[in-house]
Amino acid sequence: MFAYPTVRASLIFLAVALLGLLVADIAITTANPWQDLGRFFLGVATPNFFSTEGLLTALLRTVAFAFVGVTLGSICGFLLALVYRFLPVRIFCAFIRAIHELFWALIFLQFFGFHPLTGVLAIAIPYAGIFAKVYSEILEEADPEPGRLLPPGTSSIAAFLYARIPDCWVQMRTYTAYRLECGLRSSAILGFVGLPTLGFYLESSFSQGLYSDAGAMLILFYVLIATMPLWLRPKLLPLYILAAPFFLGDGLPIVWGNVERFFTQDIIPSPIRDGEGLAAIWAWLSDVMVTEALPGIWNTVVLTQIALVATGILSLLAFPLISNHFGGPVRRTSGHVLLVIARSTPEYILAYILLQLWGPSMLPAVVALALHNGGIIGHLIGRQTNTIHLRPDAPVGFFRYSWELVPRIYRSFLAFLFYRWEIIMRETAILGILGIYTLGFYVDSAIQNIQFDRAMVLILITALLNIGVDALGRFIRRKLALQTMPTC
Amino acid sequence: MSGFDFHGLTASFDGERVIGPLSFRINEGEHVGLVGKSGAGKSTLIRLLYDRLEGKASLVPQGLGLVNALPVFHNVFMGQLDQHGTWYNTLTLIRPFRRDKDAIRALLTELGIPEKLWIPAAALSGGQRQRVAIARALYRQAPTLLADEPISALDGPMAQQVMTMLTNQFTTSIVALHDVEMALAHCTRIIGIQDGQIALDQPASELTAADISVLY
Numbered sequence: 001m002f003a004y005p006t007v008r009a010s011l012i013f014l015a016v017a018l019l020g021l022l023v024a025d026i027a028i029t030t031a032n033p034w035q036d037l038g039r040f041f042l043g044v045a046t047p048n049f050f051s052t053e054g055l056l057t058a059l060l061r062t063v064a065f066a067f068v069g070v071t072l073g074s075i076c077g078f079l080l081a082l083v084y085r086f087l088p089v090r091i092f093c094a095f096i097r098a099i100h101e102l103f104w105a106l107i108f109l110q111f112f113g114f115h116p117l118t119g120v121l122a123i124a125i126p127y128a129g130i131f132a133k134v135y136s137e138i139l140e141e142a143d144p145e146p147g148r149l150l151p152p153g154t155s156s157i158a159a160f161l162y163a164r165i166p167d168c169w170v171q172m173r174t175y176t177a178y179r180l181e182c183g184l185r186s187s188a189i190l191g192f193v194g195l196p197t198l199g200f201y202l203e204s205s206f207s208q209g210l211y212s213d214a215g216a217m218l219i220l221f222y223v224l225i226a227t228m229p230l231w232l233r234p235k236l237l238p239l240y241i242l243a244a245p246f247f248l249g250d251g252l253p254i255v256w257g258n259v260e261r262f263f264t265q266d267i268i269p270s271p272i273r274d275g276e277g278l279a280a281i282w283a284w285l286s287d288v289m290v291t292e293a294l295p296g297i298w299n300t301v302v303l304t305q306i307a308l309v310a311t312g313i314l315s316l317l318a319f320p321l322i323s324n325h326f327g328g329p330v331r332r333t334s335g336h337v338l339l340v341i342a343r344s345t346p347e348y349i350l351a352y353i354l355l356q357l358w359g360p361s362m363l364p365a366v367v368a369l370a371l372h373n374g375g376i377i378g379h380l381i382g383r384q385t386n387t388i389h390l391r392p393d394a395p396v397g398f399f400r401y402s403w404e405l406v407p408r409i410y411r412s413f414l415a416f417l418f419y420r421w422e423i424i425m426r427e428t429a430i431l432g433i434l435g436i437y438t439l440g441f442y443v444d445s446a447i448q449n450i451q452f453d454r455a456m457v458l459i460l461i462t463a464l465l466n467i468g469v470d471a472l473g474r475f476i477r478r479k480l481a482l483q484t485m486p487t488c
Numbered sequence: 489m490s491g492f493d494f495h496g497l498t499a500s501f502d503g504e505r506v507i508g509p510l511s512f513r514i515n516e517g518e519h520v521g522l523v524g525k526s527g528a529g530k531s532t533l534i535r536l537l538y539d540r541l542e543g544k545a546s547l548v549p550q551g552l553g554l555v556n557a558l559p560v561f562h563n564v565f566m567g568q569l570d571q572h573g574t575w576y577n578t579l580t581l582i583r584p585f586r587r588d589k590d591a592i593r594a595l596l597t598e599l600g601i602p603e604k605l606w607i608p609a610a611a612l613s614g615g616q617r618q619r620v621a622i623a624r625a626l627y628r629q630a631p632t633l634l635a636d637e638p639i640s641a642l643d644g645p646m647a648q649q650v651m652t653m654l655t656n657q658f659t660t661s662i663v664a665l666h667d668v669e670m671a672l673a674h675c676t677r678i679i680g681i682q683d684g685q686i687a688l689d690q691p692a693s694e695l696t697a698a699d700i701s702v703l704y
């Protein structure tokens with residue numbers, strides 16, 4: 001079995017994660033973690049939908065920010081996809097999507113303040129980068145033959161509209177709808193940095209110990225995402241898109257002086273700002289590297305590797321929950337509900353809740369990342385097993401799982417996992433804002449200390465780290481000849 | 489213009505020559521039937537000729553090249569995208585103009601599928617799809633036709649009718665056919681391809697089916 005490259009790669013990743021566990025800070029530091037967890041579940045079981053009117057407003061704002069941000073992102077992403085073959089465009093897109101929504105929000109907050117534009121751009125910019133990449137891949141896969149058959153002299157716009165777009169339309173629509181679901185999650189967590197979406201109210205309910213209020217919010221959020229097929233009708237879409245900008249709230253007005261100061265002073269490295277010369281710049285940079293960037297990178301990488309393997313193990317354990325090959329309809333339906341909850345909950349919210357209950361360490365982050373990503377991959381490969389037809393006398397139970405199904409889905413499982421590697425790392429970095437010592441922690445501290453120059457350097461490093469992992473993930477997928485798919 | 493001269497046509501696949509070098513002349517008004525067993529290089533030759541004519545001919549490729557997501561109307565209309573401005577074409581995509589609708593419906597009536605005007609190409613049967621590709625080639629109204637097995641999925645009478653329509657409308661045509669009888673009945677000149685070379689080139693009137701069968 002060790003002769004298989006996929007098995008060898010898995011074992012190497014497993015070994016790295018085990019080594020990571022030795023050095024990682026995994027602990028439960030609160031006095032009564034299980035009691036708190038119990039109170040939280042009690043809160044979810046007894047939701048209080050009527051405590052404040054703020055709840056519905058928060059839900060409305062969450063949807064509005066998601067719609068405006070994703071619409072803007074998809075339009076810009078589509079335009080970028082048309083010129084995606086140019087290297088500078090590809091680098092630009094890789095860069096803007098390597099920076100997490102929350103980091104963008106933190107940046108814009110510094111100069112736009114709590115204006116709705118902050119939230120809209122925080123979603124639109126990274127999403128534009130992702131849309132550009134996926135749209136261009138979809139467009140590239142379109143059948144080139146109809147285009148070749150057009151009479152010479154056909155304008156390139158007409159050729160594009162007739163011979164290319166119709167072929168890609170369904171795929172682009174499906175992907176955009178999927179991204180809208182992601183946008184709802186992104187929009188919800190923007191509340192954690194102060195925008196008026198769900199995260200904001202969740203955080204305030206939690207800090208006051210109002211678990212029933214928090215439970216009501218989570219339940220409403222699941223209902224919102226689970227009922228998307230019902231309310232997200234193509235005919236209603238123009239209405240939503242036109243109405244959404246009016247429901248973003250007023251926020252606070254933009255102070256343009258702040259914008260100017262941010263670009264001309266705040267983000268200029270302090271030695272340059274103060275004219276201290278080249279040696280001082282070097283000293284400043286090495287200080288940032290040694291005291292913040294390197295510890296941040298180390299913790300981010302360790303946590304990412306542990307979370308990646310935990311995600312893998314959890315998805316392999318979870319996929320039988322929805323597979324036709326095991327259990328009856330009742331078990332499968334409850335499995336579906338479980339996986340929908342796991343993947344609909346943004347990992348940031350999961351990590352926040354677990355962190356409140358268990359105290360700060362890497363453990364809540366690992367569990368949150370594994371639950372969310374494991375839920376997604378488990379769902380995808382579980383669905384894939386439903387297309388497998390086994391011979392009538394195939395073994396049942398554990399032997400069916402280990403001999404018939406896992407070998408069949410293992411390659412696509414690895415493809416999904418390596419695809420999500422970069423996403424897990426991006427999330428890991430951002431979880432630092434919650435107090436785990438990954439890169440986000442140092443970014444957040446630098447911003448708290450009004451050292452935007454340091455924060456920008458750290459965000460830049462985070463972006464480069466993500467781009468590196470993305471490239472490595474693609475290299476491994478190619479090396480192992482794993483097929484990739486954009487929608488995961 | 490009086491016909492085309494083709495010189496030094498070659499094609500290679502994985503470094504192995506599959507066609508040529510071939511040189512021949514097609515006169516204006518000739519209807520050429522391209523015959524030969526499968527794998528002889530007919531499709532590759534049609535492709536080569538299309539590239540040589542720089543797209544100035546109507547082409548019915550073996551794969552048909554339909555846009556599956558678009559209705560039959562738009563697939564046929566694509567033959568005249570160069571005749572209209574971008575605005576006209578864009579509007580047509582959303583709401584077609586009456587005169588285009590009438591023209592294309594008439595064409596489809598001749599081909600026996602008028603009721604399919606608004607059906608997406610993906611929902612059609614093989615024979616219906618083939619007729620849509622033929623309608624697109626006819627609608628384009630180029631003087632020359634290049635077609636690769638355009639009637640392979642059509643039944644007898646429809647195949648006859650389509651061949652008649654093609655040879656009537658196009659001044660010059662080069663059609664690859666595996667049906668020898670059909671080639672003799674509708675073409676004025678037969679070119680037989682064997683191992684990427686011309687093995688036979690005579691007026692159809694001087695040939696019988698038996699003469700051609702040596703190629704197979």
